Amino acid sequence: MTEPQFFxxxxxxxxxxxxxxxxxxxxxxxxxxxxATASLILEVCEKGRTRDVLVAALADLPGAASxxxxxxxxFALREQLLVxxxxxxxxxxxxxxxxxxxxELRQDGEILAAYVCQDHATMLEPSAPNWRARGNLAHIxxxxxxxxxxxxxxxxxxxxxxxxxxxxxxxxxxxxxxRARRLHTAALFTxxxxxRTQHVRAVALPGAGATQGNA
Numbered sequence: 006m007t008e009p010q011f012f013x014x015x016x017x018x019x020x021x022x023x024x025x026x027x028x029x030x031x032x033x034x035x036x037x038x039x040x041a042t043a044s045l046i047l048e049v050c051e052k053g054r055t056r057d058v059l060v061a062a063l064a065d066l067p068g069a070a071s072x073x074x075x076x077x078x079x080f081a082l083r084e085q086l087l088v089x090x091x092x093x094x095x096x097x098x099x100x101x102x103x104x105x106x107x108x109e110l111r112q113d114g115e116i117l118a119a120y121v122c123q124d125h126a127t128m129l130e131p132s133a134p135n136w137r138a139r140g141n142l143a144h145i146x147x148x149x150x151x152x153x154x155x156x157x158x159x160x161x162x163x164x165x166x167x168x169x170x171x172x173x174x175x176x177x178x179x180x181x182x183x184r185a186r187r188l189h190t191a192a193l194f195t196x197x198x199x200x201r202t203q204h205v206r207a208v209a210l211p212g213a214g215a216t217q218g219n220a
Contacts, residue, residue, distance in 0.1 A: 010053040011078065014085050015092040018103050018125035019047075027158070029121045031098065031106055033085055036118045037161040043077060050087055080161070100130035104138065116145055117154040 018029040026044040028037045039047065046059060056078060063074045081087040103126035110119035120142040127135040146154070 008055045008057065009089055010055050010091070011050045011059070011082075011087045011089065012053050012091055013047050013050045014088050015097055017047075017086065018106070018122040020121040020124040022155075027117070027121045028086065028161075029106075029118045030085060031102065031122075035084065036115075036121065036158055037084065037086065038155070038158040039161050043081075043161060046074075046077070046081070047086065053091060077161075084161075086161075100126045100132075100135065102126075103129065104135060107138065107142070111142065111145075116142060117151065117158070120146060 014030065014032075016031045016033075018031065020027045020029075022038075025038065025040045026047065028039055028047070029035070030037070042063070046063075049059075056075070059078065060074050078087065082089065103122045107119045107122035107126060110116075110122060120139070123135065123139045123142055127139045
């Protein structure tokens with residue numbers, strides 16, 4: 006009998022940050038913060054992995070308890086971050102699904118979750134409206150507010166760390182503030198690039214061709 010495999014849920018909006026992923030589940034409405042190891046598990050399960058393979062691969066993980074990996078896999082199944090069967094192709098979410106969810110979350114005041122969803126929508130479809138919405142949410146957040154909101158999202162895998170030093174740093178408010186600043190700075194940089202592109206297009210004269218637009 007074939008051993009069952011774990012797969013990443015098709016309902017996740019994933020946003021990279023300094024020490025892992027911020028993950029919003031569209032079906033459950035929950036926002037999770039995953040450290041580097043939990044983020045790695047989520048990535049490798051995109052193609053499907055068995056429990057034994059995951060446990061064996063991470064058995065010697067420094068700083069993690071021996072039961073940490075099995076415990077987190079059970080947690081991930083309960084929270085529907087992982088699913089026990091291969092998702093159907095038809096179950097795949099579109100960029101519009103994530104962008105619409107981001108808009109709803111923004112209206113409800115859930116700005117950090119909205120940013121995560123909009124960031125994922127922009128990754129799937131890097132269109133002008135998606136870049137603009139992502140930049141606007143980054144501006145609303147700001148590094149200070151982002152730091153406060155990040156602290157309110159607990160590490161979903163505190164016992165699943167690459168090393169004790171990382172676990173210690175994760176608990177420090179200063180690290181959270183730094184992480185928020187990096188997230189905010191990266192988002193504003195992408196907004197700047199988008200606005201610069203729009204400006205170049207705006208000043209290009211009709212019929213002038215690419216040379217005029219690049220001037």
